[in-house]
Amino acid sequence: MLLIHCPYCRMARPESEFRYGGEAHVVRPAEPANVSDADWAAFLYMRANPKGIHAERWRHVHGCGRFFNALRNTVTDQILRTYPAGTPQPALDAHAEDGR
Amino acid sequence: MAGLHRTNGGGRIDRKKRLSFTFDGKSYEGVAGDTLASALLANGVHLVGRSYKYHRPRGILSAGAEEPNALVAVDRGDGRSAPNLRATQVELYDGLVAESQNRWPSLAYDVGAVNGLFSPLLAAGFYYKTFMGPRLLGSNWAWHKIYEPLIRRAAGLGKAPTQPDPDRYANGFAHCDVLVVGAGPAGLAAALAAAESGARVILCDEQAELGGSLLSEWSIEIDGVPAAAWLAEAVRTLAASPRVTLLPRTQAFGYFAQNFVALAERLTDHLAKPEPSAPRERLWQVRAKHVVLATGAIERPVVFPDNDRPGIMLADAARTYVNRYGVRCGSRAVVVAACDSGYATALDLRRAGVDVAMIVDPRPSGGSAVSGAVKAAGIAVETGATVIATRGRQRVSAVQIGRATSGTWVRCDHVLMTGGWTPSVHLFSQSRGKLAWDEAAQAFLPASVAPGQSQRSVGACRGAFGIAAALEDGFAAGGEAVGWAARARDFKVASDVADFSGVLGASNPGAHESKAFVDFQHDVTVRDLKLAAQEGFRSIEHVKRYTTTGMATDQGKTSNLNALAIVADHLGKPVPAVGLTTFRQPYTPVTFGTIAGASRGDLFDPVRRTPCDGWAQAVGAVFEDVGAWKRARHFPEGSEDMHAAVARECRIVRSAVGMFDASTLGKIEVVGPDAAEFLERLYINPFQKLGVGRCRYGVLLNEAGFIIDDGVIGRIAADRFHVTTTTGGAARVLNMMEDYAQTEFPELKVWLTSTTEQWAVIAVQGPKAREVLAPLVEGVDLDATAFPHMSVKAGRICDVDARIFRVSFTGELGFEINVPADYGAAVWEAVWREVQKHGGCAYGTESMHVLRAEKGFIIVGQETDGTVTPDDVGLGWAIGKSKRDFVGLRSLSRPDIVRSGRKQLVGLLTADPKLVLEEGAQVTAEAKPRVGTPALGHVTSAYWSAKLGRSIALALVADGRARIGARLNIPMPSGDVSVDVVAPVFLDPKGERLNG
């Protein structure tokens, strides 16, 4: 079981308190009516599936209830950073994967 | 003396405490401190099992968790039967009842040994070649009818118990600074160092006693005292530290991310009369800041022909039996030592009175340091030779020692072999650490710790062999774990073995490689492995699956490295080029009880019951599961079956009045100045202009435009809505609302609260509904004009504050009374008394389904399946026409949604009115469609309608609305059924009853 740091509760909590929410930073178009069929289909269905760092949404569903984003390495399963929803994806420094 | 083969003194047993036990029905005696294996050996019993495929007689190979052969079933009665236990780990208690496995009718005369005759058929890949490709054998009749059933029955391990497990299992979470796995010299030293700093330490070990290899040491001295005295002092020190937890009988079996380690503690299996209420095992889930793995090493067998006869064992196991348990495994031994540790074994056996006929060392120059002591003891040493054949039916009686194909026979009654030591890197590998091949050690050793883990391997499991090295390595790691930079300690160890190197792979199997066993538990031989390589398998992962080597319950603890070396040798590649198979949890088998803990029976899954549940139970309702809820399905009277009860309930609702427990409906309170705007953006319906006190039937889509939920939404105040959802959708809808409120529309001031369990909901439906409620309510005018359909009022009922909705899911005049859950049962009974006065009844979910289907009301998840739009089910009218956006709107104009030919909701009437269709049945145009003809759609709901006196059905049919009036077909196995397509409303299409 992973420990996940909730950026709102500011503490690491067990994975079982959280629910996965899919890829982060997928922006819903402000004016869907003006979006082409192709772009709308991409918004609905096209998702990244990287080997390595993945920005993804989590919800502290059995805690504060808030949605937030996490950077997770899909190879090592390490969550390297968590940050509030609506804030930009942070840059990772070179030592982020040391596990500290 | 308990057992003829017991020494007179020494060891860690209590010779005065006699324990009686049975094995295969025969009585024996052992002593306190014995394992089942040591007690059997003390009685001269070597034959303890039959092998998996060939049913060859097998004896005890090892003295620990790695045992592949000596698997037994222990029966404690009352369903307490545990199969596949390693006799080497079963602690003896008075009255223990053990049985051997995989033999019939008895161990000594096993019919299944005939499998040995089929051994050419059972070679590598036989599962694939025979079971999956029967034609390879030519005429396959005999195979299917005779051989395969025979082999399948004969091959196998223990039998699972058939009764429920009566035992209780505990579960605990623990946190510590340092978790030390393994209490041998390295682990003890690590725990001592960490404990000295005051850190919280957990030290676990799979054995009953802490000490690991020190428990089997006879002559070694540590810091000037005998090993046993040093061990006792170390354990005393640790036990006296309040921040140290010692867990003997505790196997660390899984190492997961972020230093999360699972331990299984055996609590009562070693007791003759355990406290009946005591848990049998406990699962520890430990989160450690730092983990020290001190898991030791496992001795490798030597691979020579017929190396599996009972009496042929690992050398260090024999040393453990004689030093720790005071048991001589025989009177005359041949030691096959490809590692110096075998020489130490020979000396210890000689000291205990065993006649050591010879040491055979396959290494050309033999052992180094200890060989002098062996020669001084007068033991003959033959170097550069090995065993080329063995004799003995149920126990080895002689071995042939030679260099090629000829040699001399030496009489013996046990053979002790050591091919060297394989570091136990299982847990390290489970932690995703990277292993690297170490050429000098001829072993895979921990190379780099996985990111996110804080961990060190110490002692033999990382190639630091010998007691002095293990102590020093462990002490340094234990100190480092608590932040001591360089606090080393020297340990003075006398008579330590210095060189632990050995040999890998086959030891001159010659022409008999089909009988040179590598994996004892799965009967995999040198020949099987070579065959796999010859047939083109190159990766060890493929060889493993093809030959099943390493795939038995022991996961190849004694065999994997030999198998790897044999394949590498055959392919002419270095060992690391062939790869290494994955180490998987659990390290040793773990009971399902330990994993499940308390989560079984009633506690397996939470059950949700409504406030009115007790009443429904008392009147004999029949319940069904809806998600985690128990819902009353129908209320049978007398001997009514469901069909009769539902027909009666429906008739009474239509003619008088019925009451229904709707408390399971999901309920969300949506509050805030932007509440209306929020709902406007989520649901397809308009909400801004909905008046206070009015309700709307809301339909919720996902962004792809498909219906995912529905429910009535009432406006309680300008800034407050009472939203209802489907029973199963409550959590999903709240999660979706939170998602949009937090991440898409954070600018909206809106707050969401689940109120599902705060309200009890009593639906009162039928022409007499108003009369039922009139005497009970206060401050609410129930008159049709004052309180029209689709409105909500706050008021009181039975002196309780209530929200009363005038809504109908039956098509009748109806109300839904919401009262605080704590008053639900009392209000239900008050309403029930009024309902009875009007000849009414309680109705369940089955009648609710029929009543709504008569009106053509959909159920999300029944008429919809995640690919259905509002227009598909005739709900296009609900869409707010002036809305610029809501969740899913854009998708409703996608090409696939606006094309013709989409499936649409229609009603179906069978030509035979008595026939009720099957839900899920396919709808076709022709009566007898050709195979492969695509269906036009399917039946979503089908019921008997008592009101209409005939069957009705709802269906999704391509271009359904254009087909109204047409005749279609339902092909069924019993024959085609003709149906007429009609509008999906069977009763009161104008809604006169509901507006009454």
Ligand SMILES: [Zn+2]
């Ligand atoms: Zn939180």
